[in-house]
Amino acid sequence: MNKKTKWLSGSLVIVVMFMALVISALPRQSTVNAGVDNGYYGKKAKYVFFFIGDGMAMPQITSTEIFKGTLTSDNPMNQEKLSFTSFPNLGMQTTHSSNSFITDSAAAGTALATGHKTDNDVVGVDPSKKIKFKTMAEMAKEKGLKIGIVSSVSLDHATPAAFYAHEGSRNDLYEIGIDMVNSGFDYFAGGSLLQPTGKKKDQTNILDIAKEKGYKIVNEPDAIMNLTEKDGKVIAFRNDLAAESAMQYDIDRQDKTSLADYTKKGIEILDNPNGFFMMVEGGKIDWACHANDAATTVRDVMSFDNAIMEALKFYALHPNETLIVVTGDHETGGMTVGFAGTKYTTAFSMIGNQKLSFEEFDKSIKNYRETVGANDANLEDWLPVLAQNFGLTEFSDFEKNRLQESLSASMMDPKKRIKDEHSYLLYGGYEPFSITVTHILNQKAGIGWTTYAHTGVALPVYAQGVGGELFGGYYDNTDVAKKVMSIMGVEFQQ
Numbered sequence: 001m002n003k004k005t006k007w008l009s010g011s012l013v014i015v016v017m018f019m020a021l022v023i024s025a026l027p028r029q030s031t032v033n034a035g036v037d038n039g040y041y042g043k044k045a046k047y048v049f050f051f052i053g054d055g056m057a058m059p060q061i062t063s064t065e066i067f068k069g070t071l072t073s074d075n076p077m078n079q080e081k082l083s084f085t086s087f088p089n090l091g092m093q094t095t096h097s098s099n100s101f102i103t104d105s106a107a108a109g110t111a112l113a114t115g116h117k118t119d120n121d122v123v124g125v126d127p128s129k130k131i132k133f134k135t136m137a138e139m140a141k142e143k144g145l146k147i148g149i150v151s152s153v154s155l156d157h158a159t160p161a162a163f164y165a166h167e168g169s170r171n172d173l174y175e176i177g178i179d180m181v182n183s184g185f186d187y188f189a190g191g192s193l194l195q196p197t198g199k200k201k202d203q204t205n206i207l208d209i210a211k212e213k214g215y216k217i218v219n220e221p222d223a224i225m226n227l228t229e230k231d232g233k234v235i236a237f238r239n240d241l242a243a244e245s246a247m248q249y250d251i252d253r254q255d256k257t258s259l260a261d262y263t264k265k266g267i268e269i270l271d272n273p274n275g276f277f278m279m280v281e282g283g284k285i286d287w288a289c290h291a292n293d294a295a296t297t298v299r300d301v302m303s304f305d306n307a308i309m310e311a312l313k314f315y316a317l318h319p320n321e322t323l324i325v326v327t328g329d330h331e332t333g334g335m336t337v338g339f340a341g342t343k344y345t346t347a348f349s350m351i352g353n354q355k356l357s358f359e360e361f362d363k364s365i366k367n368y369r370e371t372v373g374a375n376d377a378n379l380e381d382w383l384p385v386l387a388q389n390f391g392l393t394e395f396s397d398f399e400k401n402r403l404q405e406s407l408s409a410s411m412m413d414p415k416k417r418i419k420d421e422h423s424y425l426l427y428g429g430y431e432p433f434s435i436t437v438t439h440i441l442n443q444k445a446g447i448g449w450t451t452y453a454h455t456g457v458a459l460p461v462y463a464q465g466v467g468g469e470l471f472g473g474y475y476d477n478t479d480v481a482k483k484v485m486s487i488m489g490v491e492f493q494q
């Protein structure tokens, strides 16, 4: 080797070493998805709010804004914006899971919390169920941030679970509960647990295990509101919850603790010099959409928006250190603004006449079935109720026939009902009379539904604050997680 080639090979080694250094210094996430930049290089966000409206996509958002408009003005074209639709940054995320274009909340939650695709039903692990995906909340905790998880549904439900649990199935509820108390996260609030003592109710209560691990369990409304950061790690939920250990639908809530109350309290408890990460789920938007109940849906979107406003108050005090991201995990119900029967018109003020959720209305139908019974059931008995609770006073013959048919179906013992295609398409497994009433009301208002499950459409992602500009564009739900991680200063793990 002569002098010249020696010099050349020497400098080549230096160049290669330099390149290797440059490549290793690049944030990994910026190279994961071609065309999508998930790398944030500015000052990291100290406070991160991740709001997930379960089942909330553009139709739920637009419907709520039209509905809100009916509350403040008689002008039928009035619309009132939700707080987050004024955020300066907007993007779109695709939502498919690794095995379906129609994701469930477990796979979508896993994508949003970890940046990884997995199959429907799977929480925080890969489809083979062998590899655990680290969540952004776990990473943030390792970095010294305090962590809060708030949901209007039970804390072991798929979306909250996706931030702390690693289980093969979302139905492994006891194991998910164990993962929850092992997470060491600082604040859990909203709903309680679906199976605190396991499927057979023969295991140690998860809340007792939580106490051993240093959690304070708080159930009294005043005690919840009096919590401070001095109380340490907390699990807060009221004992007067609705079905399935979830909070009430907002339309039925009355003066009970709201999602905004739990969010505000979370901010007080989590605020500390190292910063915090808080995930807040509006979990019952999804449930109301599964049941095709628009009035209950828009009230829950408004309640979710109230929780976001608490984050905005905090943001106003720390604008250069806070990131707020608001999105959904998938659309539910195939909801839309527009129905064949109402063509180019809508009448959203009609859903404002509904005074209770389908779930509460189901209770009076059950009571009627058990006291009056199939033989004496009469639609006439229900007309004052429909006027009072739904504002429904006029029906076409077609609608009357549907009410009659569904009332008869509701008078059958739920265990003996025919579960054929016809009845599924009409009622989706819900209380036939109840869902027919909300279908008729929604259709009169110009709101359509296509399914009792989820749909596969893309969703909007709204962002405000530190790194918010990263959320512009069209990307995958896994990119949402990678962006948040990057802005929070934690590293996405392959």
Ligand SMILES: [Zn+2]
Pocket: 054, 055, 104, 105, 106, 108, 159, 286, 329, 330
């Ligand atoms: Zn969901």
